[in-house]
Amino acid sequence: MSVATFPRLLIAGLSGGTGKTIVSLGLARAWTRAGKSVRSFKKGPDYIDATWLGLASRRFCTNLDPYFLSGETLRSLVHERMQGCDVGLIEGNRGLFDGKDEQGSCSSSELARQLETPVVLAIDCTKMTRTVAAIVQGCAHFEPGLRLAGVICNRTAGERHRAILRRSIEEHTDVPVLGMLPKFRENPIPERHMGLMSDQEYDPASYGGHDQALDAIADVVGEWLDLDALWRVAESAPEFGEPAPLWPEPAAEKCVRIGYVHDEALWFYYQENLEALERAGAELVRLSLLDDQPWPEIHGLYLGGGFPETLALRLANQSRTRIHVKNFSEAGMPIYAECGGFMYLCDTLEYDGSVYPMAGVFPVATSFCPRPQGLGYTEAEAVADTPFYARGTRVRGHEFHYSRCVAAKSGNLRFALKMERGNGMLDGCDGLVSNSTFAGYNHIHALAVPDWAPRFVAAALKFKAGQ
Structure with a gap:
């Protein structure tokens, strides 16, 4: 892999709570277990999800936020963190097009465009069938310059439900279905008042250790998602180029x-x-x-x-x-x-x-x-x-x-x-x-x-x- 080219993708959702974190954690751990060097990124101001992503990929996660950082700095940061890694996995936040205003400024979609990164959309399909095709079609064409490369149907109810969802998306859109997740009987990582329970407060005696929980998520993701197709999506990202150095000035001596x-x-x-x-x-x-x-x-x-x-x-x-x-x-x-x-x-x-x-x-x-x-x-x-x-x-x-x-x-x-x-x-x-x-x-x-x-x-x- 050259310094200017690396596979990457962004996992997005329609809103918070649609399953993008579970998909991102499972994918990061599954690829890591397969011997890939995964650099995880979290879009937006988030410490908890970022920490879990770092645990899943066994290397620290980096936050990316267009509100704080210019497009040039974002590219410099990604380029810096990707050195020596095989793939970049970005978890979005909120809904794909949700930003700080009605123009969607600082949204996950804006980040994907700035980094020329293909997007995979995780959708909660609870009590929904054909309507999902309309949602996928709308998201695919809502903003110019965004590449919606695949969809993952989450919280599916059974084989009949999954079959209708797949046929509806394939018949009415050009977006490939990259997998369907069943409903989790129990969340391996419980939630609390600021989102996921932090890794610092996670009780191994009650829920199993960090690795056990992340491996359980990766097992489900590996069984229900097309990991090879997701890897091909990441590999389809265009050449990144070589931006300006993230730290232009040399480091000072310790004083x-x-x-x-x-x-x-x-x-x-x-x-x-x-x-x-x-x-x-x-x-x-x-x-x-x-x-x-x-x-x-x-x-x-x-x-x-x-x-x-x-x-x-x-x-x-x-x-x-x-x-x-x-x-x-x-x-x-x-x-x-x-x-x-x-x-x-x-x-x-x-x-x-x-x-x-x-x-x-x-x-x-x-x-x-x-x-x-x-x-x-x-x-x-x-x-x-x-x-x-x-x-x-x-x-x-x-x-x-x-x-x-x-x-x-x-x-x-x-x-x-x-x-x-x-x-x-x-x-x-x-x-x-x-x-x-x-x-x-x-x-x-x-x-x-x-x-x-x-x-x-x-x-x-x-x-x-x-x-």
Whole structure:
């Protein structure tokens, strides 16, 4: 395989919950078991599905999002990640044509066109027969430049149902049927309030290990889908070309140590965010908030998102760690926290009727709610200088949180971001600031905010020099 050519396909659906994740996981694991080097990609701002895709393919998954990244950067990112791999498997999100507006901006179909990637559509065929042909025909011709290369019928009821579906699609469309999946008696990967259960909370004693669940999905996919035909679809993708380098500047020498918490509570990180910090000169140190192991010397701290609410008691019980983090903040160490990381830095976290003490860096609380309090893409302006953003910086990101911020005296709080799209924390603001600590509900992608990592490292170097 040359550096400019590789097989690839995108698995899409008509909406969320139509089966594209099961198809993508099963296909990634089936091809991996067959000896193929699979690079999985997840379209859109998603950490959980991306992690499962990485487990299925046994190599980390990369997120692709036209909202954050230009077409040129997307191609550079795919080209970089595909080196040494046999196939690229992209899982779409939401419906194929669903984007952030009525034009379908940033949709899975837009991503497929930008990457010249054939699309395979997974359709939930529950209580549907001939109508599926009309849906397939409409999708095939809805947008110029999109190549709908095949369809997979999901949740089929029996042989008679499958026969009618196949004949209807073959008679009324030119789109090949690449397989039909029966209804799963039991989902090997249960769901929870933010989608699939995370791999961190997956209970092997109840459901079997990660590999057992993924192998079970791959067994079904291998039995019911035409894997050879799907591979031919991937091979039919045109030559990709060789885009500009993803990282045009050489990596800087390591000059500081930045800790990042990666445990069962906090683990939402884009690979590119960590890579950007390393290239800016940081030696990264993986840490946990859930044990009392002593931390090595660090000069900055990155707290990603995750599920602190489900592990609130364990977080609260580690009082020495909570005090340690608060002391870091009061000493002026640069700390950057996103969503779950922000929840940890608050005074308290309320979940399921109980209130748990947190690190107490900010005089606010978070309360878990039954419905999302922030969901979707964000755009904000930095209205104050911080170690991470200069005043006037445009910050694109996304938010997905069920908790809300509760403040007794919001007038005493310092916010660094004014939200122009999205909810943020309070009164259209996000990015609480205390000393050199920045925390918000907003998640960022480092390639969309290129100054973030160099500024973080520079602040850590300043802190190191002043110790």
